[in-house]
Amino acid sequence: MFSLEQLEAFIETVESGSFSNAARQLKKAQSVISQHVMNLEIDCGVELFDRSGRYPVLTAVGSKLLPYARATILQHRRLKHTALSLFGSQSSEVCLAMDEGIPIQRISEIIQLLESDFPNIELEFLSASSIDIIDMVHSGRASTGLIFSELSMPSSIDFESIGVIEFDLYVASSHPLAKSVAPNMDSLRLYRQLCIRSRNTKTSSFQQAFSPDVWYADNYYVLLELALQGHGWCLLPEHMASSSVSSGNLTRVPIEFEQIGWYANVDVIQHQDKSSLPLLKRLRQLFRELLVGQK
Numbered sequence: 318m319f320s321l322e323q324l325e326a327f328i329e330t331v332e333s334g335s336f337s338n339a340a341r342q343l344k345k346a347q348s349v350i351s352q353h354v355m356n357l358e359i360d361c362g363v364e365l366f367d368r369s370g371r372y373p374v375l376t377a378v379g380s381k382l383l384p385y386a387r388a389t390i391l392q393h394r395r396l397k398h399t400a401l402s403l404f405g406s407q408s409s410e411v412c413l414a415m416d417e418g419i420p421i422q423r424i425s426e427i428i429q430l431l432e433s434d435f436p437n438i439e440l441e442f443l444s445a446s447s448i449d450i451i452d453m454v455h456s457g458r459a460s461t462g463l464i465f466s467e468l469s470m471p472s473s474i475d476f477e478s479i480g481v482i483e484f485d486l487y488v489a490s491s492h493p494l495a496k497s498v499a500p501n502m503d504s505l506r507l508y509r510q511l512c513i514r515s516r517n518t519k520t521s522s523f524q525q526a527f528s529p530d531v532w533y534a535d536n537y538y539v540l541l542e543l544a545l546q547g548h549g550w551c552l553l554p555e556h557m558a559s560s561s562v563s564s565g566n567l568t569r570v571p572i573e574f575e576q577i578g579w580y581a582n583v584d585v586i587q588h589q590d591k592s593s594l595p596l597l598k599r600l601r602q603l604f605r606e607l608l609v610g611q612k
Contacts, residue, residue: 319356466582466584481583
């Protein structure tokens with residue numbers, strides 16, 4: 318009867334397009350992959366590939382077998398990871414807390430790859446300010462956080478930088494600040510500032526109050542909306558402001574010093590008690606490889 322190794326060789330040959338590519342992906346000799354597929358064909362009594370050309374082409378019966386082979390491998394992975402989690406060898410739970418100011422267009426791709434490696438994964442998603450997320454990870458409420466870097470971090474938290482996001486100062490096009498070029502940053506003190514603050518009133522290391530008149534929110538989408546309504550000026554991620562700038566509703570604060578924007582590091586953080594778990598290590602790797610590379 319056919320084996321899991323035969324099914325894996327069959328599936329990888331289909332997905333990678335050749336026996337040699339499948340061998341590289343599975344880290345085995347090409348002869349081993351070819352033999353696995355041949356043995357599977359013998360066990361099934363059919364030809365799964367047409368080998369008359371340069372590359373193997375799936376036959377009609379091979380196409381019928383493929384979804385069952387994939388389902389079998391997936392169920393085997395689920396069985397293996399369930400057994401590991403039952404014996405406490407591996408956690409299957411991830412609570413991911415993300416700052417809404419960080420672009421996450423590829424989060425579905427990251428989760429799909431993570432689920433492929435850990436089929437029994439249980440996911441929860443939270444949105445909060447970076448300061449609040451640090452507290453969540455420190456307390457154990459979240460297992461992984463995606464935040465803008467902070468100067469101060471609890472010693473219990475492991476972190477690594479995975480990229481940068483550009484910020485700039487923005488104001489509604491109808492706001493008085495947009496009507497003329499301000500001679501210096503001190504001119505901003507004359508107008509209301511819109512600023513990020515955590516739910517327990519902590520402010521970010523790069524979102525400090527500058528004006529004596531400040532309104533606070535705990536996420537950047539609220540700041541953006543307040544700015545669009547002309548309630549004040551604020552510091553926003555460039556990717557969030559770009560659409561409103563293009564439409565003419567929002568503008569960079571015109572200041573005589575031409576370049577006033579700066580970059581904020583993006584960190585992935587995890588509690589030291591959990592950061593060595595294979596599931597969370599893989600999640601960090603995927604963030605590092607895929608998330609910030611989208612810019």
